[in-house]
Amino acid sequence: FAGGNDILRSRLAVRYNKQDGIIDHYGAELADIRLNNDYKASSWLNFTGSINYRYSKAAEPGRDPINNFLHGSMWVVPKYDDGTYGLSTQGNNPLMLIEKSGFKKVNENYLSSIVKTDIQLWRNLLFTSQFGVRVNLNNTKTFLNAFENKDRNTGIVKSFPINSLNEIRDNSSEYTWNNLLTYQLAVGPNHIKALVGYSQIHNYQNYLTAYRERFYNNDITSIGQGADDATKNNNGYDVQYGLRSFFGRVNYDWDGKYLLEVNGRYDGSSRFAGDRQYGFFPSASAGWLLSKENFWEPIRNSLNEFKVRASWGKTGNQSVDLYSYYSALIAAGYDFGGKSVQGYRLDSYANQQLGWESTMQYDLGLDAAFLNNRLTFTLDYYKKVTDDILLNLDIPAVLGLKPSPQNAGTVLNRGWEFSANYQKRPSAPGAFAYQLNGNLSINHNEVTDLKGTGPYIAGSDIDPRYIIAKGLPINTLWGYKTDGLFQSAEEIQAYGATYATNTKPGDVKYVDLNGDGVINANDMAAIGNSFPKYTFGINGSFTFKNFDLDLLFQGAAKVDTRLSGALAEMGNQEGFTHEIFTNNYWTPTHTDARFPRVIKYDLRNVATSDRLVVNGSYLRLQNIQVGYTVPLHAIGKTAINKLRVYLSATNLWTISKLNEWNLDPEAESGRAVYYPQTGLYTLGVNLTL
Template structure:
């Protein structure tokens, strides 16, 4: 036998060894399915080849395919709410996995101030809303996503204008002069929830606060991962002087390790007004005018017919669309999430719209084993046209909608050249509503850069440090112009202006966290230092007497300058926070929090405030005596008490300030007078809230039914008010901490998993809340502050509410309607048959201010929300119902439009007005200059049940030629499509005065809320 040479054998052996190694480490494609324990496929499960950037996610049926996997690789399968599983590939090309539910779903992580906690370890009252819930209803403002979805949170759409103002109240109104809006914290950056301070343009028209642009409308709701609402003092105390009104934490989407995912989400649709108001037609109006003036202004009213329907002229079907493209992915070390969004909404009033473009970048990078850096950065550019302000300042009630209600139906909308007509004669002072909508420039342009960078350092095994630096840079420009086709512009040959408002907020936070487990004892200690400052600079210029209307306000040098102004203001807040979370055997939980705030807003004697809280929880379900029962799968009792503050008080009020008194002549020279504006108050401090809360969380039937009940009492003291002082001091009043108010209530929420199998799912989420509010102290010298003489002011801020100890804030005040005086009755001097009669409450035989009383309460008895989510195979259906019971509305315009006292149109009900042949006992006679007082007849029930949203969707199977899709869903959605209410105005969800704490539930005809129908697409690949 011939033997092979040794060198040949060596080479052959090495090649064989290398080939074997290659065979064992060759790249594979692994496919499979990930199921839940009930056999149903889980969509969106993250699958990562450990230690590599290779990854993917399951499709809607739980199937997956992952390529380029080595045979010695380990695949990690993870999904929120389920226990993770790791599988070694080996030589398998198919791996099926079953994921088990994670400890009764109680290990969900909830975001709280300066950290996160397991849901099971939560001691405070916190409501959580996830991205999936926000997507159900297409929204322009993320605050709308809170509406009726979180117990204890009342959201009111003050204005239906695109980008319009929204009010949020968490557990009631807490202030009089300060803000009652919650604090919003976006990825750790605190921002105010108040309306954007629109830059003044000096154009000749003012702002209706209910229609002001909401600064929160610049944030893109599609970027949000979750929203947590902190309600009780134990949860909000970490925000000290900013936590009294509750805190809303917004977390945006971040990248997840695995294959890069590209997602497109878009929708388009149309919105229109929900209802119009019944007004007199031309024939009816002409007859009323003849009767009112005693003249034959219209010889033959019947021939005029319907005339001009001005509401039809200004309202339109407005298109709306949204498009978002997102990129997400990364490795275990570097993660990214980038999104671009464009939103365009045309209002239901002609020439009103809101456009927003935004880009967001979230990056995370694990630089080393113990060091991580990241950033959250969002840039937004938005333009709001037409409807931010609805009332001209010329005193004519010339807002777009009011003009449409007042305008005589006997007038033509346009002249022969197609231009808006100018009313003449008796109607000279009224604006053509088409002109108000098309000949008034009212545009706000906002540029906003919001973001922060952070670094996490693991100093030791149990000790971590985070440093973050952030900024919120807002540049707002308001352009305004009124042409000669509108009365305010015609009298001065055009008036316009431009204003700029630059607000820069800077934040630094240092956070040190120590987490240690010693046997059955678990400690988590957090310390925070933060400093935040803001500088706001505004300038504005306005002019009139323009040579023409060609360039509007783009060349103010052509005009006669009317006013020039500028302003600068600053504030700073330094904070020191400490918190201890203690967990014993996962049964007994304790949270201790303390914060010290130092604010430049406070007086010299009260620069720093201390805000402590304590909360405890008992996991009853973990006790031995609960282990053998099967009814309750979880039960936790929570108790808390804490003190928080409201530092959102006017700037510089603690200081002695100077103000100008205008121009005066001195030696034939124009001079500006300067005088002392106020009494200095070095004791001025924050408004303080002490709140006690007791809550019970429990689940039944293996948590298929989950309930949360909370009862609370919140007492707010040191409310800011002006108190009268002796005139000998040189001043009329002093501003200080005098008042007190109390809120108490109960909240209940439930989640029910009715059905959950492979073909059919049905779950219900519901909540109901009731809050009782009352003023407990004014200033120690008065028990009430009465609003004037009840004469019925009908300006944008109605003098309609009383401050009275023992009564709710915003209580309506006025006379009691007692029918009409009739022919043959004993009628007082100065009154005639057909005039309104008011009750003589004090029995002195005369009607005076002493006969007024509280006639209504705008605060609801309770409010609720119910969401039904159903899925059958590829179809899904969601129905969302919102409701408010109780709560009254002061319908201001009925003072004018059912008063018969002026030469403008009236509600159609005035056809039934009092006449000698029609002795109505409700609708008064018409008469020039007739005085109508504010009374209970103008107060209406604001209760309603609204089918807020119904969405029907279908998920396209990712099979065959569509296997490249991860998810594709088509849907149609109807919003505000049905409202059940007795209210006679445009909509019962109204608050024309915006975020004002006293003028609640006031309807002075703002921008109506619309209903809409849209179709959308969500696709991921």
């Protein structure tokens, strides 16, 4: 709803949405209201205000059934006529968890408000002050039922003997104050715009959690009714942080041909201390529109527009845990005189020298237009050096303390970015027309310095391993090289180096890279890239008469995914066997199998290696929409000015080697533990009155 006059204008928007999940007992509900007002008090004074309130709630079962879906047996009876459930040999049944395990409810109250004042101090001088408030009140309540189920056919029993309740209050508020003084001047071909500003952000967070067990029954779900014994647990914290910034910018434009911009920021963060608290971050850019020069006239019809530009800048990053410059104390109990006494112990060292992570970026680019501006493209080369990277470096375990963040690394990113757009305009009303747009990014990533430390390796033999080492891309996949499977006892004896004792035919042959006759961490090497080298997208829009078609493709290349969880364990856990392993594992009569022999509860063949790395490149049809605009003569004499019907689909198909593993190439994890992207089909109507 909108209305008003030259002095006061208002707009009110209300939204409500309720949606059931694709799995029973999942659902979400949202209500949202927003009010905007604009009041022109005088020719030199203007007020703008907005307020937005949103309430949302979501529900799901107390225990996550997704893993049971993935690992459940195909032979289990979902539910018997007496209300009990069938069970796998491991006691699993996803329907049982959905209907019997309890509930998780999340409620959010969100309020934001902004008040802005514009004061025209002089003809070319404008002062703007804006104050904003944002409040989040989040409550999460998870109750896990106590229950028991017996499969009446097999006698298998699954029992959850103890019920429990966990409640979380996570509240935050943020206050933002921005002030800008803007000056503009135009004298002939000279255009100057300058601004100076001040900004301040203050954030406060309050977190509280309470946990209790052994409620009288599953219907009593108040935290005070749980057992007052050693199983109860309460925790919480109050934190606050702030950011203060002084900044300025000057733009100069001479007749649209010569462009110059200079920026400077002086930022102070409460996450750092002392003389490391503030950082100065300057930047500058320049552009030259050659196609506006007189000497361009002979080729203007062929190359309609041509612009070169360059930029340099430094930005800062403060993403580090709060209070890292303090030595942290945590509550801990200890025995004193035969009694448990509450005390405190040192948890982490302080780092008073912790400071801003900075990124220096250089960019050279050009923009061009051909064929009467029907074909346009941009090309950029960039070099980005991130210095003083905030890392949690290892410290000797004998200290018994957590490491504190340090400024201890330099990473280089350099590459190219390219985009092109072509449009064919209609030769007559209703004639065929289209527009195509494509973009491509090529990035090279490399750790160039670790300040004399490292390398740093995270993960374990059975989890994805990543390494941060000089000369390699950051978070490179790290593991063993392999050379197929052992086929005979004689081959094992001749090879000598084995990963596990009692190696047998059908086991993985790990390569002894250093030739010392032992397979251990010293034989590991880089086995994959965590980040794509190439990312790209293609968008197309087509019209013919009253029909229209829009397509969006996106993808990435030269990126790897390390399988983990059940996908890496290759069938050695009961109920965790992916269909890809079926009839494709090594046996004495199937020696050319893709996967090693199956050994129950033995992980010797699933150590991090190149066998578990899959090409993560993909091409996805992200969206397609077909529409038809009904001719006005077919509508007749009505209040309708335009009527368009359309059919759209999202996540229609994906080409990727990860498809056979049922993995989404856009998901970070190499295991199927995330809520999958859904294919969405929409039939809609656009109506203009």
